[in-house]
Structure formats: structure tokens, C-alpha cells
Amino acid sequence: MKHLILAVVKILLAIFMVYGGIQHFVKPDFYIPFVPSFLPYAMVIVYISGLVEIVLGVALLLNKKYAKFGALGVLLLMILFLPIHIWDVFSENPAIGSHNAALIRLPVQFVLIALAGKVYGVLSTKKI
Numbered sequence: 001m002k003h004l005i006l007a008v009v010k011i012l013l014a015i016f017m018v019y020g021g022i023q024h025f026v027k028p029d030f031y032i033p034f035v036p037s038f039l040p041y042a043m044v045i046v047y048i049s050g051l052v053e054i055v056l057g058v059a060l061l062l063n064k065k066y067a068k069f070g071a072l073g074v075l076l077l078m079i080l081f082l083p084i085h086i087w088d089v090f091s092e093n094p095a096i097g098s099h100n101a102a103l104i105r106l107p108v109q110f111v112l113i114a115l116a117g118k119v120y121g122v123l124s125t126k127k128i
Contacts, residue, residue: 009118010067010071013060013071013116016112018058020050021050021055022050024046024050024051024053025050028043033095034088052073053077055073056070056073056074058070059073060074067123068120068123068124072120074119075113075116078112078116081109082109082110085105085106085109088106089103
């Protein structure tokens with residue numbers, strides 16, 4: 001049963017990542033406000049982060065070796081994005097659009113970190 005739950009979580013995480021990555025290309029202007037103003041080439045960063053999300057999501061669907069690296073990549077990426085979402089909660093004009101949306105998005109980020117960490121941990125220590 002645990003293997004089934006892990007497989008479902010891994011697939012859902014992969015779908016979330018691939019969908020999110022595709023959205024970086026479909027609606028890049030939505031993601032521009034999330035790029036810190038001190039970083040140059042915001043649009044390039046949006047496209048690269050979208051590509052990274054797609055690659056990591058696809059990796060989760062491949063064999064154990066790639067899925068493990070995909071989960072680790074998702075974990076690190078979500079940790080990297082965490083300060084942006086924390087900043088958004090306290091921003092006068094949240095990049096996500098509203099304070100309510102920012103307040104909802106922050107716990108979602110922690111859930112994604114936990115799920116990616118769990119998938120990585122299981123893939124790193126057990127045979128599935």
C-alpha cells in the first residue's frame with residue numbers, strides 16, 4: 001500500500017511540475033513579478049526555470065535513478081523558491097496577485113517541499 005501511495009504522490013508531483021513548467025512558456029508575464037528585481041534577464045530566468053520544472057517532472061516519471069534525482073531537484077528548487085513566496089506574503093503588492101493568494105501559496109510550498117523530500121528519501125533508501 002505504501003508503494004502505491006508513493007507512486008501516486010510521485011506521479012502527482014510530476015504532473016504538477018510539468019504543468020507548472022509549461023505555464024512558464026504559455027504565460028511568462030505571470031511569472032516575471034516573482035523574479036527578484038536585482039536579477040537581470042527576468043524573462044530568460046522565467047523560461048529557464050520553466051524548462052527545469054519540466055525536466056524534473058519528467059525525471060520523476062522515469063526509472064528509479066532518474067526519479068531520485070528528479071525528486072532531489074524538485075526539493076532543491078522548491079527550497080530555492082521558498083524565500084520568494086515568503087517575501088510575497090509580506091509584500092505590499094504580492095506577485096501572485098493578492099495577499100490571500102500569497103497566504104495560500106506559502107503553505108503549498110511547504111507541502112511540495114515535504115512531498116519531494118519524502119519521495120527522495122524513499123527512493124534513496126528502499127527498493128521500489
